[in-house]
Amino acid sequence: MAVLTVDVTSEDIHYPLKIEKGLLNHLAEEIKSVYKNKKIAIVTDAHVQALYGERVVEQLEAAGYELTVIVLEPGEQSKSLENLQHIFSELIAFGLSRSDLMLALGGGVIGDLAGFAAASYLRGIAFVQIPTTLLAQVDSSVGGKVAIDLPEGKNLVGAFYHPKLVLIDPNVLETLSDSTFNDGMAEVIKYGCIHDHDFFEQLKQYQSRAEVMAEIESVIADCCTIKRDLVQSDERDTSERMLLNFGHTIGHAIEAYYRYEKYTHGQAISIGMVAMNRLTEALGISAEGSTEIIETILKQYALPTELAEAADYQKILPLIKNDKKNIENALFIVVLDAIGKSRTMAAPVDFFAPLLKGNEV
Structure with a gap:
């Protein structure tokens, strides 16, 4: 098992992030290591519930926990004020107290929504992240950003609120469609772009999903290590942590414009990374030819x-x-500046105006 520890010393926050194939089969044991009370609220979506809900409930009930399961519709549209209120109502009906626990069982949508509910309910209750998509395992479950969307944009209402524990079982990725798996690979590639040229080159060498899965624990650990280090140095996202947003400024706007329906998060970020680097390469900021290299691996x-x-x-x-x-x-x-070397810079909003010429910046 790979175990990373997130230490945000300025906030006295410390929690483990565990990565191991088959970890979901030992869920009750892991929960007992961080939680001593009896009530647990599980927030998930209908797709994940059908795949893993029964296994999770059986384990936790056998360990003596009293459960309620809140099942939402899959998709970005579920990160809404309406669903946040629905969760609160279910928690109140269950009698969940400030000393009880919430589990976020699902992809990034569930993790963000349930995490924000945990941050808000009774001014904050403990929660555990159990991410079930590649995107959530390498990105959204780590670092304590939780939020919901508004019609005006993505993640505009949220908090910095860390879990007590993150449990990552790469075996659950076997049930993902190719498109959902590749969606997560956009964020994996982002890490190589911003921080690790050697990792980027490693990703270029894989010729199939099976080859990625053969090394998946290492791939996830590398991504989580990069994110953990950036979070520890800048928990509130005012300097170094911003590097994680490569491609996201354009990508989030794309998602919002299409109402989270036409492009998935990974697809929008993929388009955003290429568009951003095309702009900066044209200005001589990014290395000549780097956009083509990024475009090639994303198409791969x-x-x-x-x-x-x-x-x-x-x-x-x-x-x-x-x-x-x-x-x-x-x-x-x-x-x-080059693949594997990134920085932030201040730019006027009209920096993006050349995109109005279309894909021929």
Whole structure:
């Protein structure tokens, strides 16, 4: 088992992140290591519930826990105020107290939504992240960002609120569709882009999903280590942690414009990384030829690299002003000096204007 510890010393926050194939089969034992009371509320979605719900419930009930299971519809649309209120109502009906526990069993949507519910309910209760998608395992379950979406943009209402424990079982990835697996690979590739050229080169060598899965524990651990280190140095996302947002400024605007329906998160971030690097390469900020290299590896994992309708940028770009990194009229963007070496820079919102020319920046 790989065990990473997240230590945010300024906030006195310390919790383990465990990665091991088959870990879901030992869930009750792991929960007992961090929780001594009896009531647990499980938040999941209908798809995950059908795959793993019975196994999780049987284990926890056998260990003596009293449970309620809150099942939501899959998809980004579930990260809503309506579902947040629904969760609160279910927790109150169950009688969950401040000394009890919530489990977030699912992908990034469930982790973000349940995490924000945990941060808000009774001014904060303990929760555990059990991510079931590659994207959630390498990114959203780590670092304590929890949120819901608004019609005006993604993750605009949220908190910094860390779990007591993150349990990552790579075996659950076997049930993902190829498109959902590749969705997570966009975030995996991002880590290579921003921080580790050797890791980026390693990802280029894999020729199939099976080859990635053969090394998946190491791949997840490498991503989580990079994120853990950035979170520890900048928990509140004001400097180094911003590097994790490479491609996200454009990607989040794309997601919001299409109401989280046309492009998944990974697909939008894939398009965003290429568009951003194309802009910075044209300005001589990023290395010559780097956009083509990034585009090639994303296509290797069947990810889109440009908008199907480039004319939509006319309506997408105004949404960038709602980005959380828009501070005092300067938008902090993430740029690559080279693959594996990134930094932030302040740019006016009209920095993105060349995208109005379409995919031919």
